[in-house]
Amino acid sequence: MARINEHYAKLPASYLFPEIGRRVRAYQAAHPDASVIRLGIGDVTEPLAPAIVEAMHAAVDEMGKRETFRGYGPEQGYDFLIEAIREHDYAARGIAIAADEIFVSDGSKCDSGNIQEIFALAARVAVTDPVYPVYVDSNVMAGRTGPVGADGRYAGLTYLVGNEANGFQPDPPGGPPGEPPGEPPGEPPGEPVDVVYLCSPNNPTGTVATRAQLERWVAWAKASDAVILFDAAYEGYIADPALPHSIFEIEGARDCAIELRSFSKRAGFTGVRCAFMVVPKTVTGTAPDGKRVALHALWSRRHSTKFNGASYVVQRGAAAAYAPAGLAQTREQIAFYMENARLLREGLGAAGFTVFGGVHAPYLWLRTQDGATSWQFFDRLLSEVQIVGTPGAGFGPAGEGYFRLSAFNSRANIDEAIARIRRAFRAR
Amino acid sequence: MARINEHYAKLPASYLFPEIGRRVRAYQAAHPDASVIRLGIGDVTEPLAPAIVEAMHAAVDEMGKRETFRGYGPEQGYDFLIEAIREHDYAARGIAIAADEIFVSDGSKCDSGNIQEIFALAARVAVTDPVYPVYVDSNVMAGRTGPVGADGRYAGLTYLVGNEANGFQPDPPGGPPGEPPGEPPGEPPGEPVDVVYLCSPNNPTGTVATRAQLERWVAWAKASDAVILFDAAYEGYIADPALPHSIFEIEGARDCAIELRSFSKRAGFTGVRCAFMVVPKTVTGTAPDGKRVALHALWSRRHSTKFNGASYVVQRGAAAAYAPAGLAQTREQIAFYMENARLLREGLGAAGFTVFGGVHAPYLWLRTQDGATSWQFFDRLLSEVQIVGTPGAGFGPAGEGYFRLSAFNSRANIDEAIARIRRAFRAR
Numbered sequence: 001m002a003r004i005n006e007h008y009a010k011l012p013a014s015y016l017f018p019e020i021g022r023r024v025r026a027y028q029a030a031h032p033d034a035s036v037i038r039l040g041i042g043d044v045t046e047p048l049a050p051a052i053v054e055a056m057h058a059a060v061d062e063m064g065k066r067e068t069f070r071g072y073g074p075e076q077g078y079d080f081l082i083e084a085i086r087e088h089d090y091a092a093r094g095i096a097i098a099a100d101e102i103f104v105s106d107g108s109k110c111d112s113g114n115i116q117e118i119f120a121l122a123a124r125v126a127v128t129d130p131v132y133p134v135y136v137d138s139n140v141m142a143g144r145t146g147p148v149g150a151d152g153r154y155a156g157l158t159y160l161v162g163n164e165a166n167g168f169q170p171d172p173p174g175g176p177p178g179e180p181p182g183e184p185p186g187e188p189p190g191e192p193v194d195v196v197y198l199c200s201p202n203n204p205t206g207t208v209a210t211r212a213q214l215e216r217w218v219a220w221a222k223a224s225d226a227v228i229l230f231d232a233a234y235e236g237y238i239a240d241p242a243l244p245h246s247i248f249e250i251e252g253a254r255d256c257a258i259e260l261r262s263f264s265k266r267a268g269f270t271g272v273r274c275a276f277m278v279v280p281k282t283v284t285g286t287a288p289d290g291k292r293v294a295l296h297a298l299w300s301r302r303h304s305t306k307f308n309g310a311s312y313v314v315q316r317g318a319a320a321a322y323a324p325a326g327l328a329q330t331r332e333q334i335a336f337y338m339e340n341a342r343l344l345r346e347g348l349g350a351a352g353f354t355v356f357g358g359v360h361a362p363y364l365w366l367r368t369q370d371g372a373t374s375w376q377f378f379d380r381l382l383s384e385v386q387i388v389g390t391p392g393a394g395f396g397p398a399g400e401g402y403f404r405l406s407a408f409n410s411r412a413n414i415d416e417a418i419a420r421i422r423r424a425f426r427a428r
Numbered sequence: 429m430a431r432i433n434e435h436y437a438k439l440p441a442s443y444l445f446p447e448i449g450r451r452v453r454a455y456q457a458a459h460p461d462a463s464v465i466r467l468g469i470g471d472v473t474e475p476l477a478p479a480i481v482e483a484m485h486a487a488v489d490e491m492g493k494r495e496t497f498r499g500y501g502p503e504q505g506y507d508f509l510i511e512a513i514r515e516h517d518y519a520a521r522g523i524a525i526a527a528d529e530i531f532v533s534d535g536s537k538c539d540s541g542n543i544q545e546i547f548a549l550a551a552r553v554a555v556t557d558p559v560y561p562v563y564v565d566s567n568v569m570a571g572r573t574g575p576v577g578a579d580g581r582y583a584g585l586t587y588l589v590g591n592e593a594n595g596f597q598p599d600p601p602g603g604p605p606g607e608p609p610g611e612p613p614g615e616p617p618g619e620p621v622d623v624v625y626l627c628s629p630n631n632p633t634g635t636v637a638t639r640a641q642l643e644r645w646v647a648w649a650k651a652s653d654a655v656i657l658f659d660a661a662y663e664g665y666i667a668d669p670a671l672p673h674s675i676f677e678i679e680g681a682r683d684c685a686i687e688l689r690s691f692s693k694r695a696g697f698t699g700v701r702c703a704f705m706v707v708p709k710t711v712t713g714t715a716p717d718g719k720r721v722a723l724h725a726l727w728s729r730r731h732s733t734k735f736n737g738a739s740y741v742v743q744r745g746a747a748a749a750y751a752p753a754g755l756a757q758t759r760e761q762i763a764f765y766m767e768n769a770r771l772l773r774e775g776l777g778a779a780g781f782t783v784f785g786g787v788h789a790p791y792l793w794l795r796t797q798d799g800a801t802s803w804q805f806f807d808r809l810l811s812e813v814q815i816v817g818t819p820g821a822g823f824g825p826a827g828e829g830y831f832r833l834s835a836f837n838s839r840a841n842i843d844e845a846i847a848r849i850r851r852a853f854r855a856r
Contacts, residue, residue, distance in 0.1 A: 001620065001622060001652075001653045001654075001713075001714050002547065002551065002622045002623055002653065002654055002655040002712075002713035002714060002723075003547060003548035003550055003551045003622050003713060003714055003716075004546060004547060004548055004713035004714060004715055004721050004723070004726060005545060005546050005547055005548055005549075005726065006548060006715055006716050008546070008726050008729055008730075009715065009721075011729065015729075015732065015733075018732075041500065043499035043500045044499050045494075045497070045499065046494070046497070047491060047492050047493050047494045047496075047497040048488075048491045048492050048497070050492065052492075053488055053489070053491065053492035056488045056491075056741065057485060057488050060476075060481055060484045060485055060488060060741075061481070063475060063476045063481065063484075063699065063700065064475050064476050064478065064480075064481035065475050066473075066474070066475045068475075069473070069474070069475040069476070069696075069699075070699040071471035071472050071473065071696075071698040071699045072469065072471045072698045072699060073699055106534045106701070106738075106739070107735075107736045109734065109735065109736040110734055110735055110736070113733060113734030113735075114734065117433060117569065117570075118432060118433050118436070119430065119431060119432060119433055120431035120432055120433055120434060121433075121571070122431055123430065123431045123432075133733075134733060134734070137733045138733060138734060141545065141729075141730065141733065143549070192429065194429060194430045194431050195430055224429075225429045225430065226429075226430055227430040268497075268499075270499040270500045270736075271491065271497075271498040271499045271500060271501055271737075271739070271740040272491065272739055272740070272741065273534070273736065273737070273738065273739045284430075285429075285430035285431060285432035286429050286430060286431055286432060287432055287434055287437065288431075288434050293432050293437075295430075295432070298432060298433065298436050301436055301439065301443075301569075302436075302569065304443065304446075305443075305541060305562060305565045305566060305569065306537065306538055306541030306542065306562070306566060307535075307537065307538055307541075308535045308537040308538070308698075308701065309699075309701070310534075310701065311534070311699070311700055311701040311739055311741075311742055312699040312700070313484065313488075313700065313739075313741060313742075314739055314741070314742075
């Protein structure tokens with residue numbers, strides 16, 4: 001009898017993006033002439049930068065010649081890419097990361113889904129709410145939670161609510177410093193957190209953590225002996241030089257944090273597939289016998305046992321995003337998307353919306369109007385102005401009443417989307 | 429307190445291939461002029477076929493133009509590749525597989541490491557011995573076994589021994605048909621198996637399962653309500669048209685088997701990264717309440733939650749391996765490697781070795797001489813004739829006394845390796 005993983009049954013039958021796809025297809029079938037503008041899924045639209053294209057062509061040619069062909073590469077990634085990462089993403093910001101602390105992979109979705117494997121099944125996991133669903137779902141599938149409750153929360157998971165009062169950047173468990181320690185609502189008091197997922201610039205809210213906020217997180221993690229999984233997939237979109245791009249810019253983070261980075265949004269790699277994770281050798285967890293174990297050793301074992309390296313051609317493309325031409329070209333793409341975001345912010349504001357994010361991230365997070373639920377707002381936006389966004393409720397219970405729009409599109413579509421929204425919402 | 433996954437501590441400190449690398453580096457440091465021939469890790473050496481190179485260049489160009497750029501692709505893979513797989517690997521052999529039963533990935537190592545996630549932690553897993561280590565290690569890491577015993581076996585895992593008597597193709601648990609049902613040695617009697625990993629053509633032994641053998645496996649799986657995970661990464665090397673390439677050539681396999689395939693050896697993709705898995709919708713497992721659940725739904729959820737599709741450029745390359753030119757060119761590469769294997773087989777035989785495999789697989793499995801352990805033989809081969817192979821013991825306790833050589837190398841190196849072996853072993 002092949003017994004199955006029973007935890008999958010706790011997941012909702014329909015996942016967020018397929019449900020959006022279903023509703024859009026139904027609408028288009030009923031309205032074949034409608035010109036639908038997609039600002040839902042956070043997918044880039046600009047072509048690969050010329051320097052990256054050139055590097056990938058060169059790599060394909062190498063693979064076609066006996067003298068330069070490459071078979072299995074190093075599982076952690078090629079030195080040429082790891083050195084570029086070390087130099088540009090870390091050393092240039094005064095952060096010392098060793099080459100073997102960097103693990104190149106085929107994507108941050110994989111990394112953020114897989115990293116939970118190195119923690120105990122009994123480990124208590126905290127997530128912000130709203131949140132990127134992979135953090136939650138991968139822990140549900142592993143069996144780290146109970147069933148989902150009527151409030152949309154999984155038993156056994158700690159939710160840290162982001163709201164307008166805290167600018168969608170919740171404080172660590174225990175509340176802001178100086179206040180009496182509180183407990184996240186709905187959780188048994190005193191349940192200590194082992195691991196927390198943070199994402200800044202944030203998906204879905206587009207908000208960004210300040211240095212002071214990250215300092216509070218690192219202080220909390222060190223005081224509680226917890227680990228921070230810091231997802232910085234959108235760091236390339238930070239405009240203010242005072243804002244940290246890496247958790248490792250914070251003193252002490254090397255002892256309590258792992259960082260995830262991606263080329264998907266930084267270099268338009270959503271269809272090319274490359275990312276990396278930084279696991280300092282100084283971050284430790286606790287074995288059942290109380291012994292401290294380096295998470296680096298665990299992840300290294302996981303990575304080399306279940307992964308065989310990212311594609312050589314892809315790694316050459318990623319490295320080109322750090323060379324002068326590639327850097328300039330990808331920065332120009334990011335500036336283009338962020339100008340989209342600025343236009344969207346202004347247009348939505350003029351249409352009477354309260355908007356968050358969109359300054360240091362390609363996402364705008366808006367409050368729905370007239371008390372609509374986020375799915376009601378989705379349906380209204382689709383049927384009235386033929387714009388697809390993502391309902392906030394899809395990112396967790398605290399996302400209800402909010403809506404995510406992405407700035408990834410052509411300027412013409414962004415202009416048209418703004419015009420439609422301003423026409424439809426102006427009078428209200 | 430960040431509690432870690434305690435099961436990682438059950439794994440041996442040193443993994444097989446890193447240990448080989450360490451010994452080779454030490455030898456080379458001591459003998460800088462030695463010309464070492466590597467027949468250890470099963471990595472291809474021929475460059476990518478011209479048709480594949482051409483397709484990848486075209487795809488890179490598409491990615492560089494706004495009109496043809498592709499962002500996130502379908503998580504299961506692009507239709508152009510899935511249709512090529514359906515037609516050439518299955519329909520051409522009379523096997524009906526639906527498009528949505530095929531899941532394209534970035535490699536079979538990932539697939540074979542990840543597939544265990546959809547089964548219960550309590551599920552009993554059987555492996556052949558010797559075995560590709562990923563099947564075992566990924567189950568150890570998940571917590572499905574106890575510690576390793578003095579016999580090199582993990583408690584709670586069922587080992588099916590391959591040996592010279594059964595041609596390294598062990599029968600299903602319960603023994604060959606017609607004989608009184610036995611139990612695998614060392615296991616508590618009557619422990620039923622939920623899931624078995626099979627690999628044919630086999631890594632490491634290079635042997636291949638016959639149709640009759642696979643029929644026995646399918647009959648056993650159906651009778652025991654077990655699931656077969658069939659790894660056919662080397663099917664492209666099968667020479668005899670009477671031998672099955674797919675488990676789905678066996679009547680009834682659609683109800684009890686999942687198949688893994690890879691472009692790594694079939695098209696030289698070890699550094700390019702592409703594979704796929706076939707999960708028929710008719711294979712089911714059992715939930716705790718006794719309900720039957722399609723494994724397809726579980727894997728589909730796993731794949732879409734933790735994976736974001738294989739690289740577009742890579743998928744175009746894989747599809748080109750099915751077009752007439754790509755097919756002819758990759759078949760020629762396989763023929764080249766198999767001629768290497770034939771030469772190695774003959775040369776080893778002439779040097780007095782008893783050799784298995786190497787006819788329908790790029791691996792040769794030889795009995796060591798003079799009762800040497802497989803690591804003793806490794807050291808002797810390295811120091812006396814400067815040839816690197818893989819000690820059989822690295823693949824499980826039943827691999828002790830055996831040694832794997834791979835046929836992936838230039839003809840000049842294969843000829844030189846044979847000459848050295850014949851010189852060193854002729855007189856004994």
